[in-house]
Amino acid sequence: MKATVPVTVAGLKTACSQCNLVELCLPFGMSENELDRLDELVGARRKIKRQQNLYRAGDPFEAIYAIRAGSFKTDVLLEDGREQVTGFQMTGEILGLDGISTELHSCNAIALEDSEVCVIAYAKLEELSREVEGLQHQFHKVMSREIVRDHGVMMLLGSMRAEERLAAFLLNMSQRFTARGFSAAEFHLRMTREEIGSYLGLKLETVSRAFSRFQDEGFVAVQQKHIRILDNAGLKRLIQHQPCGR
Amino acid sequence: MKATVPVTVAGLKTACSQCNLVELCLPFGMSENELDRLDELVGARRKIKRQQNLYRAGDPFEAIYAIRAGSFKTDVLLEDGREQVTGFQMTGEILGLDGISTELHSCNAIALEDSEVCVIAYAKLEELSREVEGLQHQFHKVMSREIVRDHGVMMLLGSMRAEERLAAFLLNMSQRFTARGFSAAEFHLRMTREEIGSYLGLKLETVSRAFSRFQDEGFVAVQQKHIRILDNAGLKRLIQHQPCGR
DNA sequence: TTGTGTGTTTGATGTGGATCAACGGTAGCC
DNA sequence: GGCTACCGTTGATCCACATCAAACACACAA
Structure with a gap:
């Protein structure tokens, strides 16, 4: 399918509850109980080498990704080759939200250094966030934060x-x-x-x-x-x- | 509180199920049953005169708004007075998503003509979307679509x-x-x-x-x-x- | 009607950042 | 450890869009 490093089926069942990135990542602000439930959500980790794509524009959307180590850029390409970098992402930040709307990714995500992400199956995320109020709320905040960030970039670029x-x-x-x-x-x-x-x-x-x-x-x-x-x-x-x- | 036209407590209990904007608005793609449940969500309508603010940057966030008639612009202001318009919104489009992240609105929404919006209490929306799968899914799509749109604007502005x-x-x-x-x-x-x-x-x-x-x-x-x-x-x-x- | 204000068009000129070009530094790779 | 891409810096020149300026169109009120 893709020329990237295969998925590492992380043996550790305690994905989020033990992670030191909690207060930067999706689980921020969730209770102990809620955190435990989150662990079922994060199925696997995936390593991405420098310069490799986590996903590409047009790829089917199945999961969002939490950066566990390393960093990424996202960009959009015009047919004539012009590139617009839409963001730089660091540990704890979420990648892939662009894919929800059409069920296809609309941009490219490329590792700036050897990196690792937690794969969060989107169907599972929706399911679990119907049950776990804190997760639902946090997920919405993450999306909203991205919108606010984008407005800031527009300010930069336009004014x-x-x-x-x-x-x-x-x-x-x-x-x-x-x-x-x-x-x-x-x-x-x-x-x-x-x-x-x-x-x-x-x-x-x-x-x-x-x-x-x-x-x-x-x-x-x-x-x-x-x-x-x-x-x-x-x-x-x-x-x-x-x-x-x- | 605000110098805008007061809320019209819409007598019509059938807010969305009878609205001709369904396929452009939040309820898009929802089933008949789901639609009926949506009607409880849209509590009131609010009229906004041309040039008036629906909300301002810094206002506490309580609701999102679906445009029922008219159109809006959203903008961000720099301290020195520079304005960046971040979007123009038309009927069926959703305003206020920027407020979720900090529970304060981060931009201004101003009517470009005399307009009317449906007020969707955010707390209720989260509650209902835990029960109504179609609503949850649509809401996420609306947010994601906004992110994708913003990336398009970055492309415009940057390249x-x-x-x-x-x-x-x-x-x-x-x-x-x-x-x-x-x-x-x-x-x-x-x-x-x-x-x-x-x-x-x-x-x-x-x-x-x-x-x-x-x-x-x-x-x-x-x-x-x-x-x-x-x-x-x-x-x-x-x-x-x-x-x-x- | 005429006035007043706000928005639009068009022309003349200026300038911030693009483009073109050459060189210097550094890191990945054999 | 030395070769070789790639990346970064700096200078000279150019041009797309900003700025400044003036006239014009339209809306609304007295």
Whole structure:
């Protein structure tokens, strides 16, 4: 079927209740009892090597995926080859929600590094969330959060200038690394300048120049993919009070 | 509380089962029996005058809304006043999904004309969708469809040129009017050039010029807000094979 | 009717970011 | 450990769209 690494039928029956990602993932806020029921839901794990697809646009939709390790990008391709990266996903985040509407995936999900996901059969998820109120509620929140995030990206793309977009991107990454217990000030980007550019509606040269400019201004120290934020407040200031572009 | 027209406690107990918008709205694809149960869900209708808010960013989230008549825009505001229109909604479409994630609305919903919505209490919706499988499934599809739509807008904003964006916008409007039984070729836009521009990440002058250019090329006949599409295929061609901008 | 305000069109000019090009760094791979 | 893609940086130039400006169309109210 697919040239990806086969499913690992995880022997561990305690998928979620023992996972250290609970407070970032679908089970967030659920009670002990509810959590136990969740374990029946997560059937298997799947490893995805760097650059491989978790799913492709057009694939039949059967499951959503919780990222257990690693990170991904999602993108949409136009017939003429243009790529729009629609998001970067980190541990605990959910992939595949786009597939529910037509029962076909509408975008590609590609691993940015060797990664692992928990496979959540969608039919089972609907079934269980009819019984487990906390699961239903959390699942709805996850979908809604994705919609709100998308609106933020529209704001970026439609109303912000190149440097504002990159500043917003860096602050967002920093905040998500923090939530995962990593340093807010120092992190490693897994995506290329081109992928950042595609996400932000910019060319890679523009991204690179903006990084250089931030470095000159003392906002960040950049060494390839390694980022150190030196002036968080300065970046925040950049986003507002700009004379604006379009 | 709010300076909007008060809730009309609709005497009609048959909200959805008799509504002619079923196949465009939340109840789509539900069985007769399921539909009857839906009627308990839609408690009231609310009229919103042109330019008034259905809800504002920051308002507590209690309900989602199905548009019964009229149309809306949703937007996000930056502190410095910049506006990003995140969508235009027509009859049968659902508003308010952004509020589920934080229990506060994250955008503004404003009527583009005098409109009416069905108020769907969210707590009741969750309750009922635990019992009515078809409702649960449809609701998830509606949310997922919104996510897919948002990805399409990102594609527009991030990867397409001004004229491609407007062409895609017009084709999208045409298709949605068709689904509502109106002419695919001739329709009336309820939003201003500035609102279209904000949605498409363009200035109103650029939108106006693109309209003029489309008219010169014979793709459409434009008279203010009244649009007649003369060459659907031509517009479609515009979207692909473009040398591209950014 | 005329006035007033809001929305639209069109022209002239400016500029942010794209494009083209060349070089430098680094990491994956034999 | 050295070769070779790929990735990132920087400079020069270009162009699509923004900005500024002015006139025009239409809606509504007095």
